[in-house]
Structure formats: structure tokens, C-alpha cells
Amino acid sequence: xxxxxxxxxxxxxxxxxxxxxxxxxxxxxxxxxxxxxxxxxxxxxxxxxxxxxxxxxxxxxxxxxxxxxxxxxxxxxxxxxxxxxxxxxxxxxxxxxxxxxxxxxxxxxxxxxxxxxxxxxxxxxxxxxxxxxxxxxxxxxxxxxxxxxxxxxxxxxxxxxxxxxxxxxxxxxxxxxxxxxxxxxxxxxxxxxxxxxxxxxxxxxxxxxxxxxxxxxxxxxxxxxxxxxxxxxxxxxxxxxxxxxxxxxxxxxxxxxxxxxxxxxxxxxxxxxxxxxxxxxxxxxxxxxxxxxxxxxxxxxxxxxxxxxxxxxxxxxxxxxxxxxxxxxxxxxxxxxxxxxxxxxxxxxxxxxxxxxxxxxxxxxxxxxxxxxxxxxxxxxxxxxxx
Numbered sequence: 565x566x567x568x569x570x571x572x573x574x575x576x577x578x579x580x581x582x583x584x585x586x587x588x589x590x591x592x593x594x595x596x597x598x599x600x601x602x603x604x605x606x607x608x609x610x611x612x613x614x615x616x617x618x619x620x621x622x623x624x625x626x627x628x629x630x631x632x633x634x635x636x637x638x639x640x641x642x643x644x645x646x647x648x649x650x651x652x653x654x655x656x657x658x659x660x661x662x663x664x665x666x667x668x669x670x671x672x673x674x675x676x677x678x679x680x681x682x683x684x685x686x687x688x689x690x691x692x693x694x695x696x697x698x699x700x701x702x703x704x705x706x707x708x709x710x711x712x713x714x715x716x717x718x719x720x721x722x723x724x725x726x727x728x729x730x731x732x733x734x735x736x737x738x739x740x741x742x743x744x745x746x747x748x749x750x751x752x753x754x755x756x757x758x759x760x761x762x763x764x765x766x767x768x769x770x771x772x773x774x775x776x777x778x779x780x781x782x783x784x785x786x787x788x789x790x791x792x793x794x795x796x797x798x799x800x801x802x803x804x805x806x807x808x809x810x811x812x813x814x815x816x817x818x819x820x821x822x823x824x825x826x827x828x829x830x831x832x833x834x835x836x837x838x839x840x841x842x843x844x845x846x847x848x849x850x851x852x853x854x855x856x857x858x859x860x861x862x863x864x865x866x867x868x869x870x871x872x873x874x875x876x877x878x879x880x881x882x883x884x885x886x887x888x889x890x891x892x893x894x895x896x897x898x899x900x901x902x903x904x905x906x907x908x909x910x911x912x913x914x915x916x917x918x919x920x921x922x923x924x925x926x927x928x929x930x931x932x933x934x935x936x937x938x939x940x941x942x943x944x945x946x947x948x949x950x951x
Contacts, residue, residue, distance in 0.1 A: 697931030
């Protein structure tokens with residue numbers, strides 16, 4: 565077998581074409597958007613390169629491309645654990661342990677050369693909103709930004725020696741469903757009308773103000789997470805710029821208490837429902853035109869909640885309910901959206917998992933963030949539970 569680093573147009577095309585054979589007969593799979601992934605590996609377009617690096621490879625067997633993988637590290641992530649920890653992602657592989665071991669070993673070797681002592685994956689070289697975790701349960705059509713894998717991938721990971729660092733749970737909810745708990749909506753209406761709170765949705769015109777408000781909320785709301793990493797203004801702005809064609813301003817909400825930002829909610833339409841019709845991750849002029857056409861035809865029925873956070877002193881006051889009260893009004897005006905996927909929440913966050921269940925949401929997916937310690941004698945620890 566031959567390991568080839570992705571370095572030019574030919575190997576980039578092979579990197580993207582490699583999964584086609586694996587998913588050819590799987591209607592749940594959606595090809596990743598090439599421009600979005602290419603930006604991930606572009607030092608001028610991904611702020612992670614300011615304090616890190618990334619590489620990607622393909623593996624060929626008898627001339628056929630049978631696997632691919634990327635490895636990356638950045639100081640803010642690697643320094644947050646008991647040992648310097650790098651990451652890998654965009655893993656795809658035929659059902660062959662020898663090929664998988666070669667892919668994992670290639671990523672490990674490069675990460676070791678860069679001072680890492682462990683690796684997490686399959687994850688993304690960016691915010692954990694997108695492409696994070698190994699699908700373990702809920703093999704259904706993937707929403708935009710979520711990972712989808714064949715069931716045999718878990719075996720390839722565990723046979724190599726990966727262990728579960730944490731589980732990620734996703735939920736489904738229709739906020740316009742009249743059968744949702746009455747108590748929840750009574751609290752939601754009561755909180756939403758309190759005069760000291762104001763609810764405002766995001767606008768592109770004021771995006772810099774809203775990004776800064778998010779950074780303040782994120783700093784306070786997520787600081788107690790064992791895997792907390794400060795969010796970066798440039799990274800968030802790049803993410804918004806790249807995803808602008810799919811974002812809806814009324815799907816992104818902020819809550820203020822006496823003009824101070826205290827809570828944030830973000831949801832995106834599931835563009836994968838269109839991308840599956842295109843059957844390609846390429847964004848040429850024809851596919852862009854098709855994408856715009858289908859979006860205007862309102863064929864997207866699902867959206868995805870990617871983040872919800874409330875700063876500690878305002879938790880347990882029903883602020884989250886107030887956000888959903890605002891959102892319900894939006895969804896009633898846009899009835900073609902009838903399914904909300906809330907993804908994802910780590911098992912280290914029992915409070916948020918309990919909150920989603922209290923809404924009447926149903927758990928639909930489980931992903932796994934896996935960790936491999938390079939030193940087998942080192943004690944393996946799962947992600948710490950948030951108190």
C-alpha cells in the first residue's frame with residue numbers, strides 16, 4: 565500500500581472522490597461541500613493555522629484509492645488536556661483493518677513529530693459545530709455539518725485502540741407541535757414577556773456587534789467545561805462568511821438583561837436536503853443555481869440547532885424557554901420547517917441533556933469523540949462531567 569500526501573489538484577480530487585464507492589448505495593449520505601472543506605485547509609482562510617498546522621493523505625492499494633485522513637493540531641486545543649493532544653478527521657476507509665491502521669498510524673506519526681501525545685477524532689480543524697464525532701447510532705439522512713459513517717467504522721477505531729472520550733447526543737423537536745408540554749410553554753411565555761429581558765435576532769448588518777456579544781456569552785457560559793477553548797472572532801466571522809448563503813437571520817437569537825448579553829441560540833437550515841438532490845459537493849455555477857432554486861421552492865423542512873448557551877447566573881430561570889417562545893413565532897411563519905434537530909450535546913453536560921428532554925425532544929443520534937493515547941501506560945480519562 566502507498567500513502568500519498570494531498571498536495572495538488574490530482575490528489576485533492578482523489579481525496580474527495582474516495583468516499584463515493586463506500587456510500588454509492590446509501591441514500592442517507594451527503595457529500596461534503598468541497599469549498600467549505602478546502603477553506604479548512606487554507607492557511608489564509610482558517611484562523612486555526614495561526615497557532616497550528618494540518619496535513620491530509622490518501623492511501624492507495626493496487627492503484628485504487630481505499631482511504632483518506634487528515635491530521636491537525638492547534639495550541640489552544642492541544643494545551644487543554646493532561647497531555648498535548650492533536651486531532652484527526654475527514655476519515656474515510658474501506659472495510660479493511662490494515663488500511664485503517666495505516667491511516668491512523670500516518671496521522672499519529674505526524675502528530676508525534678509535532679509534539680503531540682494523543683489524538684482525538686474524527687473531528688474538524690475548526691469549531692465543533694461542524695463535522696465532529698463518529699456516528700454510532702441513528703443511521704438516518706445526515707443534517708448539514710453532521711458526520712455520517714458506515715456502522716463498521718466503530719470497529720476499525722476500537723480495534724486500533726481508540727476509546728470513547730465522550731458521547732454526543734442529538735435530539736429532534738417540532739416546536740409548533742401542540743402536544744409539547746403545556747408547562748414548558750407557560751414558562752416560556754412568562755419569561756419572554758419580562759420587561760428586563762430583550763430578545764433580538766442576528767442581522768448581517770450588525771454582525772460584528774453580535775459576534776462580540778457571542779464571545780462574551782461563550783466566555784461565561786462555557787468556561788466550566790473541561791474541554792473549554794475560547795472562541796476566536798476571526799474564526800467565527802469566517803464561519804459566518806462561508807455559511808452566509810444558508811443562514812437565516814431569524815434563526816440566530818440573543819438575549820439581553822438590561823442590555824448585557826446573557827444567552828445565545830443558533831440554528832441553520834438543513835441544506836443537505838438540497839445537496840442530496842445535487843449528488844455532489846462541488847459548488848459550480850450550475851449547482852449554485854440549483855441550490856438557490858430549491859431553497860426558494862422551500863424544499864428544506866429540517867433545521868439544525870448548533871449551539872445554545874446561557875451564562876451561569878441566568879441559568880434555571882427559563883431563559884432557554886423564552887428563546888424557544890420567540891422561535892416558535894418564527895416557525896409558525898415558516899411552516900415548511902417542521903423538524904428541528906438539536907445537535908449536539910455531550911454526555912459531560914447532563915443539565916443541557918435534561919433541558920432538551922424537558923422540551924419534549926426525542927433523542928435520535930449518538931456520535932462518539934474517540935481518543936487514542938500514544939503512551940499505553942498512561943491512564944485514560946473520559947471527559948469530566950460539568951458540575
